[in-house]
Amino acid sequence: TAWVRQKWIGILPLMSSFGHYGINALVRNSGGRYILAMDWIGALYFGIGMTQITIWVIQYFRNKEIQREIIGETPYQPISYHSPLKFFTKANVLTAFIIILVGCSLPIADQLIPERYPDILLDKRLNELPNEINTVLSSDEVNIVNNFIHQGGSAFLGRALYPRFHRSGQGESGSTWQAFYPRPFPRISFYLVGQKNTGVVLPHQKKPDYFPNGADVLIIGCPRPDYFDTLAIIVYNSDGNSRSVYLREPLEENFACIP
Template identity: 25%
Template sequence: MIYSQYSFTGNLDINQFNPETDSVRERIISFTLENPTFVANFITSHFLNTEIGGLLALPLIKPFNGLQEPVNLYWMEWNGSLEWYNLILILIYLSIIAIGFGIAWKKLGWLGLIPLAFNLGYAMSNGIARFSSWRYNLPVDWVFYFYFAIGLIELFSIVANLFGKKLIEPNKKSFEIKNISLREFRPQYIFIVLAFMFIGSTPWLAKGIAEPRYTASQNDLIAQLESNGYNRVEIESFLSQPNALIIEGRLLYPRFYRRTEGLSSTNPWPAYAVKDFARLSFLVINENRYDVIFPTREIYNFQQGADVIVLACQFDNVFYARVVNFGNQNFQSAPLTDDCSLITDN
């Protein structure tokens, strides 16, 4: 993926990279030497985006219309500018964070700046990888909280001191420094280390132990539907359409929506977006994710986490289910003879 980031087009296109013939290191070096200004620009942009995103994790002043009103997700449609009062608030935040830096340096020296070094290193790695914002900010946005909290505590201490509260000085004790020798190492420590290594490796172990699922061929899936009363010829005729397919996977998050209902957030999953008809919306996952809609005015009990076979028509990034098979129970939204081209996404 990093390989595709060092190009003018086709970013995140993993098909550009051939592990047998291509080298990520050589691609990064050659592209950087050929286009130093372009590379410096996107590294700087993503670096600053990570830092600004971390700072803006601190709360801003925004309207609250009450508990009964829709949530105002102002950051989803933010145009990048701040109101004057929020600009003042940001300056206050920066001042408090600066105090936090100073106190951390005064009390702990270089040790107090380790979180800052981690933050800057991570932000730089984001820039080099050409990623930033949203979930990519989460590993380091706590650094802003950390120094902000230190600065805020120091301000509270100053205010308390002004009102006559005596500050408690830390009890300074001398510590004896001694060298660590191998004689002090105990064999049982090895078992503790191995235990942590085993816990950390469980995802890879589970992947190796677990058998692959949802690997049935199209003919196998058709045979299963045929055993549940469907006509093979009708199924094959339905699947002969260019935008028709058969899916096997696990059904997740079924929800029933009436006409004009749905999730009205800025970027909902396509299956749950507002539509002009009643439907059951859900996801089907195997090695991929499918946003599926089952048009119906009735509320059916689509079991969460059940394994299903779905015959569907694809319209853009939504799959309109014609048949949903739960093994011993079938649900059908329309005859298989109806053409997929009759579907409209409204």
């Protein structure tokens, strides 16, 4: 509609947005506030499209040419009706039924999307944990992790976003998530999205060998006011098998969740 009626002027906002997004992509600017300057353009064309669809719907139900003055093509000319409008036609009733059906189906659609990290999967991971960590940890380390879990330690599954390794004193003081703030010890930190949405901190002496962004992880530790204080992290590969295990360093035998 914008092109048919206004030609190049009609698609000028669209071309401007492509140029804006293209420049930001080339210089690798982050999204957010840089996209905000042009996000109204999508709403503009969406509104134009919905207006055109509304005109087509009116034409269909009236079974007549819509008044051309609405779209600015011809001067207004009164329309004479040879018969009264019929609202309860078969087409109208069918359309209304479909609209109601679609509206009622929205809550059902939410149930069709499977939960990615259900509690049953967490139980399965915890049951498999002793066998998985036995091959990479010492018996003392395994006992510390197992005892912590049995004593009521917290465990959550989720996806690790933006994993980072910071040395002592390093960090990102301007970050939205306090897990990335500078701290007086080296650590692995990331943001967990899943059974619990939280920043995660694991004191660790060296950079992890394997920790891709977006990996599924099992975290074991204690929720703190500003981040999740971690005892152990198990990182899974894309096949769902454990790939790496990272323990708190130095490992505290009496590590506990103190209220």
